[in-house]
Amino acid sequence: MGRIYDDPQLAALTLTRIAAEESEGPGAMTGRMRAVLDDLVQRNGAGYLAELVIVLARARFAALDDLARATGTGTAELLDAVEAKALEGLDDDR
16 A cells, blocks of 8 residues: 555545445455555554544544435434444344
């Protein structure tokens, strides 16, 4: 991976593309995504992951906000639904 992907926005896009490819298969993080993250941390330090998480969280919120506007649903309502689904998933892991 080139240094251009050291930019958190571009790294987040790369990880999103990998996730899109994985959506057709198993849900677990593959070795490819882990390799990208390891490479980024090696070049930029562990603190880089915090920047990446912030970028991903903001992008997820923006997508929910766009969906809310398109469907006429409140963003908070959609966020609550996503949170409830994630909490239900915790039971599945036990």
